Amino acid sequence: MHRSVWMAVGTAVLMMSVSYGCASNDVPSSSTPDSSATPDTSEVSEAPETGEGTLQVRANGEDFVREGFVSKDGWEIGFEHVYVSLANVKAYQTEGAFDPETDATLEPKQDVLVVDQQTVDLAEGEADADPILLAEVSAPAGRYNALEWTMPKATDGPAAGHVLMLVGTAEKDGQVVNFTLRLDQEMRYVCGDFVGDERKGILESGGTADLEATFHFDHIFGDAEADPEDSINTGALGFEPLAAIAQGDTLDVDMAMLEEQLSPDDYARLQDTIAGLGHVGEGHCALEDLT
Amino acid sequence: MQLNPPRWLVLPLVALSSGAIALPALSHGTAVEYEVGTAVAVSALYDTGEPMAQAQVAVFTPDDPTTPWLTGTTDLDGTFLFMPDPAIPGNWEVQVRQAGHGEILVIPMAAPTATSEAPAEMGGEESAEVPVDGAEVAEAIAMAAPSSSPQRSSAALSPVQRWTMIGAIIWGFVGTAFFFSPRKPVSDPAGEA
Numbered sequence: 001m002h003r004s005v006w007m008a009v010g011t012a013v014l015m016m017s018v019s020y021g022c023a024s025n026d027v028p029s030s031s032t033p034d035s036s037a038t039p040d041t042s043e044v045s046e047a048p049e050t051g052e053g054t055l056q057v058r059a060n061g062e063d064f065v066r067e068g069f070v071s072k073d074g075w076e077i078g079f080e081h082v083y084v085s086l087a088n089v090k091a092y093q094t095e096g097a098f099d100p101e102t103d104a105t106l107e108p109k110q111d112v113l114v115v116d117q118q119t120v121d122l123a124e125g126e127a128d129a130d131p132i133l134l135a136e137v138s139a140p141a142g143r144y145n146a147l148e149w150t151m152p153k154a155t156d157g158p159a160a161g162h163v164l165m166l167v168g169t170a171e172k173d174g175q176v177v178n179f180t181l182r183l184d185q186e187m188r189y190v191c192g193d194f195v196g197d198e199r200k201g202i203l204e205s206g207g208t209a210d211l212e213a214t215f216h217f218d219h220i221f222g223d224a225e226a227d228p229e230d231s232i233n234t235g236a237l238g239f240e241p242l243a244a245i246a247q248g249d250t251l252d253v254d255m256a257m258l259e260e261q262l263s264p265d266d267y268a269r270l271q272d273t274i275a276g277l278g279h280v281g282e283g284h285c286a287l288e289d290l291t
Numbered sequence: 292m293q294l295n296p297p298r299w300l301v302l303p304l305v306a307l308s309s310g311a312i313a314l315p316a317l318s319h320g321t322a323v324e325y326e327v328g329t330a331v332a333v334s335a336l337y338d339t340g341e342p343m344a345q346a347q348v349a350v351f352t353p354d355d356p357t358t359p360w361l362t363g364t365t366d367l368d369g370t371f372l373f374m375p376d377p378a379i380p381g382n383w384e385v386q387v388r389q390a391g392h393g394e395i396l397v398i399p400m401a402a403p404t405a406t407s408e409a410p411a412e413m414g415g416e417e418s419a420e421v422p423v424d425g426a427e428v429a430e431a432i433a434m435a436a437p438s439s440s441p442q443r444s445s446a447a448l449s450p451v452q453r454w455t456m457i458g459a460i461i462w463g464f465v466g467t468a469f470f471f472s473p474r475k476p477v478s479d480p481a482g483e484a
Contacts, residue, residue, distance in 0.1 A: 013377045037349055096382075096397070097382070097395075097397035143356070195388060195395055196388075196393070198357075199351070199356055200358060202357055215392070226390070230390070231337075232390075281393070282393035283394065284392075284394075
């Protein structure tokens with residue numbers, strides 16, 4: 001074929017490539033639907049949503065679990081183990097924003113099952129260790145802005161038969177209580193976007209992103225560092241009611257025993273605070289009591 | 292540009308439902324400046340009615356949800372005011388955090404239209420309640436957001452239109468190339484014989 005024909009065909013192919021590249025900008029490629037209309041952002045919005053990346057989900061008991069803390073009523077609490085049973089851990093990309101504290105319905109356009117069933121010890125590792133990695137899976141790129149998990153009774157392991165098992169020591173004014181709390185309140189949490197020092201769940205093709213199931217144990221025991229009138233303390237049970245039912249220096253109880261031995265108000269408060277454990281960073285979750 | 296005015300300035304602005312907003316500079320000196328444009332006022336409250344005073348605020352643009360476009364703190368009333376870049380339409384996100392509680396508020400901002408650049412053409416007030424905790428609520432009020440739908444790119448073509456155009460381009464190049472290509476002499480088998 002003549003050289004000029006080759007040149008013409010080559011130019012045409014080049015034009016096709018340019019045309020295709022421009023056309024791909026028309027497709028919104030992130031969960032911010034109007035980003036494609038943003039001037040000069042074609043490269044930013046074009047990269048995600050094609051291909052897959054690695055999506056991790058972590059469980060975090062925060063410094064309260066790893067380093068210990070002082071309860072609202074002055075008990076210095078340290079944990080040896082904090083077993084949490086987790087199941088059906090799913091990450092979602094939703095249509096628009098999802099606010100779990102409204103009546104809004106979760107409308108996923110993408111969901112990824114990350115963990116089927118697993119019991120994790122939130123106290124595992126050094127004080128400065130990263131949050132526990134539950135699992136990582138290959139997942140379509142995009143913006144994972146919602147996370148769901150349930151907390152059923154563990155089927156095996158040290159916490160078998162329980163949802164939560166807290167093992168540790170509380171000390172105040174020379175009195176020591178070695179406690180084992182076996183809690184059986186089965187819950188389901190549906191949470192929105194992670195709220196914290198960094199954004200999470202933004203997965204680009206070939207990249208890695210993580211989400212976090214965060215557990216706020218200061219909700220149960222309160223926090224001496226917070227104002228006594230802060231809701232974190234006014235709503236917390238504290239440790240004093242638990243110390244009061246200890247047998248000598250030992251407190252080894254399950255929910256049935258707690259219901260029997262605590263006052264009705266304290267037991268109701270304990271139930272409320274257990275239900276409020278689940279967060280995504282500082283972001284809150286809708287919850288369903290499955291018990 | 293972000294403006295985080297003191298208490299007295301917030302409420303009149305929140306009450307505005309349309310029109311450009313001129314904000315006096317908060318200055319002790321002689322330099323006086325102002326900005327005219329679309330403003331968003333975020334009011335963060337606990338559901339007890341207590342404001343989230345001095346709460347940390349981070350604003351993210353639709354095209355970069357990881358790097359804060361703006362950071363600051365709410366005022367004593369829990370209010371934070373900023374002016375989003377009108378050249379970046381889409382879902383702006385505002386994260387408000389305080390003492391272990393937080394929420395991310397999504398604020399849709401439409402692309403400016405030719406007419407919406409005039410203050411009188413700007414859209415009305417939007418408001419949304421955002422729970423921050425089981426016992427907390429933040430409220431956001433987006434003011435003067437253009438009410439028109441986002442502008443569509445003029446380059447948006449259907450696949451049929453796009454490939455028709457591509458085919459026409461190819462045909463044009465090929466045809467042009469053949470037209471200008473030098474023609475070989477037509478062989479004449481009879482003459483060669």
